[in-house]
Amino acid sequence: MAFVPPQAGYDRAITVFSPDGRLFQVNYAREAVKRGGATAVGVKWKEGGVVLAVEKRITSKLIEPSSYEKIFLIDDHIAAAPSGIIADARVLVDRARLEAQIYRLTYGEPVPLTVLVKKICDLKQAHTQYGGGVRPFGAALLMAGVNEKPELFETDPSGAYFEWKAVAIGSGRNTAMAIFEEHYKDDIGKDDAIKLAILALAKTLEEPSVDAIEVAYITMEDKRWKKLPREELEKYLNEVLQEVKEEEVEEREEDYSELDQNY
Incomplete structure (x- = not known):
């Protein structure tokens, strides 16, 4: 009879805590988001709006780019950007769309983002608690929109959720969060928010x-998500890349001046 390591029992059951209080399958789901997921970022700006930006990993030139959707419209005023296992994310997006329409038909008004986020995270949490052949969703979602104010939430595979001013998920999270920590300001405007997300x-x-x-992006005035046209995206990207080059030149000049002073 083969030896089974003590950890294996906790590894195979999503509803069983290990002796040190962890659910291994939830941790693995988080790793699926970190390692396998393209980066997605969100930024709120002062005048009243939110921008979502995502990395599109097109693995073949034969793929139709228009079929590779990475920002999903939930309702006119709510959108989601996933990272992790996209098949899992699509299930969550479909559920969010259904819940949004149920709320609209029941109450005759758009669903508040906080209500929708809680419902999706309740579903995620249920998949960490009950057995019966289910597993945690291997996807995180950035959910953003406007009701009385712009809102931006991160939903974790565990079912936890947090509201952010600027946030990133996926493989490039650490790099992107470091940039947000350095450059984000509470009085940031629309153009700067879009450029910061692209940066x-x-x-x-x-x-x-x-x-x-x-x-x-979405604004408080329109309350409707709009995709940034290719021409505008190219303009913003060129501006960002130019600023990055200028910063790199300045940093090199500072390094050279320090070396000269040392000598």
Whole structure:
């Protein structure tokens, strides 16, 4: 009879705590988001709006780019950007769309984002608690929209959720969050918020390009999500890349001046 390591029992059952109080399958779901998921970022701005930007990993030139959707419209005023296992994310998006329509038919008004986020996270949490052949969703979602104010939430595979001013999920999270910590300001405007989101993505990409990035935004005035046209995205990206080059030149000049002073 083969030896089964003590951890194996906790590894195989999603509803069983290990002796140190962990659910291994939930941790593995988080790793699926970190390692396998393209980066997605969100930024709120002062005047009243939110921008979502995602990395599009198109693995073949034969794929139709228009079929590779990475920002999903939940309702007119709510959108989601996933990272992790996209098949899992699609199930969550479909559930969110259903819940949004149920709320609209029941109450005759758009669903508040906080209500929708809680419902989706309740579903995620249920998959960490009950057996019967289910597993945690291997996807995190950035859910953003406007009701009385702009809101931006991160939903974790465990079912936890947090509201952010600027946040990133996926493989480039650490790099993007460091950029947000350095550059985000409470009085940031729309253009700067879009550029900051693109900068955070560009820093996580080996070769930033218009085809590798998708951006959408919503304002308090329109309360309707709009995809950033290719021409505008190219303009913002070129501005960001130019600023990055100028910063790199300044940093090199500072390094050279320090060396000269040392000598």
